[in-house]
Amino acid sequence: MKVFLIRGPRYYWPFINEYDNFLLPQSLVCLAAVLKKSGIDVRIIDCSPLKMGWNSLKNLLKEEKPDIVGIGDSESLYSHEAVRVLELAKEINPKVITVAGGAHFSNLIQESLRNFPIDFIVRGEGERTLLELIKELEKTGPDLRKVKGIAFREDNQIIETPPQPLIENLDELPLPAYELMPMQEYGKSRFLFSPGGITIHHSRGCTNSCKFCVWWVQMAERKVENGKVSIHPRWRTKSAEHTIEEIKLLYGKYKKRFLIFVDDSWNINPNWNEEFAERLLKENMKLGWFAFMRADLILRDEKAGIFKKLVDSGLSHISIGVERADNTDLKDMGKNCYSQEMIKECMYILKHKYPQVFRQATFIIGIRNETRDSILNQLQFAKEIAADYPAFHPMTPVPGTESWREAKQKGWLEIEDFRYYDWITPVMSSKYLSRQEIEDLVYLANRKFISFPWIIKGLFSPFRVKRNMYIWWLLVVLRIFIDSVKRFINPFKAREYTRLIRPSWYDN
Numbered sequence: 001m002k003v004f005l006i007r008g009p010r011y012y013w014p015f016i017n018e019y020d021n022f023l024l025p026q027s028l029v030c031l032a033a034v035l036k037k038s039g040i041d042v043r044i045i046d047c048s049p050l051k052m053g054w055n056s057l058k059n060l061l062k063e064e065k066p067d068i069v070g071i072g073d074s075e076s077l078y079s080h081e082a083v084r085v086l087e088l089a090k091e092i093n094p095k096v097i098t099v100a101g102g103a104h105f106s107n108l109i110q111e112s113l114r115n116f117p118i119d120f121i122v123r124g125e126g127e128r129t130l131l132e133l134i135k136e137l138e139k140t141g142p143d144l145r146k147v148k149g150i151a152f153r154e155d156n157q158i159i160e161t162p163p164q165p166l167i168e169n170l171d172e173l174p175l176p177a178y179e180l181m182p183m184q185e186y187g188k189s190r191f192l193f194s195p196g197g198i199t200i201h202h203s204r205g206c207t208n209s210c211k212f213c214v215w216w217v218q219m220a221e222r223k224v225e226n227g228k229v230s231i232h233p234r235w236r237t238k239s240a241e242h243t244i245e246e247i248k249l250l251y252g253k254y255k256k257r258f259l260i261f262v263d264d265s266w267n268i269n270p271n272w273n274e275e276f277a278e279r280l281l282k283e284n285m286k287l288g289w290f291a292f293m294r295a296d297l298i299l300r301d302e303k304a305g306i307f308k309k310l311v312d313s314g315l316s317h318i319s320i321g322v323e324r325a326d327n328t329d330l331k332d333m334g335k336n337c338y339s340q341e342m343i344k345e346c347m348y349i350l351k352h353k354y355p356q357v358f359r360q361a362t363f364i365i366g367i368r369n370e371t372r373d374s375i376l377n378q379l380q381f382a383k384e385i386a387a388d389y390p391a392f393h394p395m396t397p398v399p400g401t402e403s404w405r406e407a408k409q410k411g412w413l414e415i416e417d418f419r420y421y422d423w424i425t426p427v428m429s430s431k432y433l434s435r436q437e438i439e440d441l442v443y444l445a446n447r448k449f450i451s452f453p454w455i456i457k458g459l460f461s462p463f464r465v466k467r468n469m470y471i472w473w474l475l476v477v478l479r480i481f482i483d484s485v486k487r488f489i490n491p492f493k494a495r496e497y498t499r500l501i502r503p504s505w506y507d508n
Helices: 026-037 054-064 076-091 109-115 127-136 240-252 269-285 296-303 307-311 327-332 340-353 372-384 402-409 435-449 450-459 464-489
Strands: 002-007 041-046 069-073 098-099 121-122 151-155 156-162 197-200 204-205 221-225 226-232 236-239 258-261 289-294 315-323 356-365 389-394
Touching: 002 026, 002 054, 026 041, 026 127, 041 054, 054 076, 054 127, 069 076, 069 127, 069 236, 076 098, 076 197, 098 127, 109 121, 109 156, 197 240, 240 269, 269 296, 269 307, 296 307, 296 340, 307 315, 315 340, 315 464, 340 356, 356 372, 356 435, 356 464, 372 389, 372 435, 389 435, 450 464
Parallel strands: 002 041, 002 069, 069 098, 098 121, 197 258, 258 289, 289 315, 315 356, 356 389
Antiparallel strands: 121 151, 151 156, 204 236, 221 226
């Protein structure tokens, strides 16, 4: 069978546009590597870096005639464009087999199979499940109920097979199929994750179970208990040796010089962290790298002398999920791993001992008890911890999270069109603030933080990575301002959905 894995044309955030860095989708290269190793004819089409619009994709599908078309969006924001890929494939060939994966479709099985042209949903971790599904479909009389971890329609019923066990040893997986990607088209930005930014991951899952986060859910361990499936947070990692092997491939063959680790929680295991840093230092590669890290674990590694090794090995940009300026809010959101006191200590150490590291902090605005004062407290806390950049995101419950289930059950969601789930647009009010008031206050918080002195300080930083990030943010602000002016001049200009930008090549 000929298998196409496709990330179709899409609108983009104003923060990452066609002149910046479209990030390589790790899910697709990992899936393709397993299929390729098993002798399956597989191809990946990532339309954004290729600037391949819908007409070009349609012509390609007509010409190549794949037997299976798969999409794998975990972001609810792009789910409608992922579905459009499958609609296009079925329009061209009604007999084509369509497969959807990723967190969004895994957590909306009933709605997805009933409303969209999806033949199969691969739930959770996909490599083993997708391979087993394809092998079964190749048989003359396939028994689809034998394949664990899938959902499909049968005689007007939706069948969900038992969960697929997690892959315990990630080193057993082949290296991602980077050779199937247009590698020269990733990491072309002069400032963002520069030079030559490329995604990579060494671990999957998380040890925590935050109510607002779907990423731990996607890689959770699933057990059947009393006839029901329960989920439990799990964290697994490749060995440091295996990860270094992958980095050497990216560095040597593809000339990539900045690693963007997309792990949910990069720094869980201190022994792994230390071995990785020491191995990377021995390789003497001139690399910078980014990771999402937990503040409590940064403090742990700093006390053990490990964190300095990570910085020496090239760590130059960290994103920390601060989320809230109040410990009670953190506990209510299920984030029990650290406190605001830990955040303060961590950011103080980063600022004074490791000033070369860009400190990014994320905040969630618009929780149920949010008030104007509590939002302004988030801004004050961002200033107090001296983040290089605080990202203030409206609370956006997505399918699969406890926050989503609660919001649906209690009728809090005012917008259920996933095209608005961009973590920029509020989709529900709080007890005390309307959606518009939350949006206005998020804008106010950003405006009060991103000041002229803030820009000047960053632009004259002695550290290249920091200077680049501040230049990039300045360009982002200017782009958004220009777009706002254009909309003010021509308020009747059609926009399909809020703030996202339609690429010039979108329909080509």
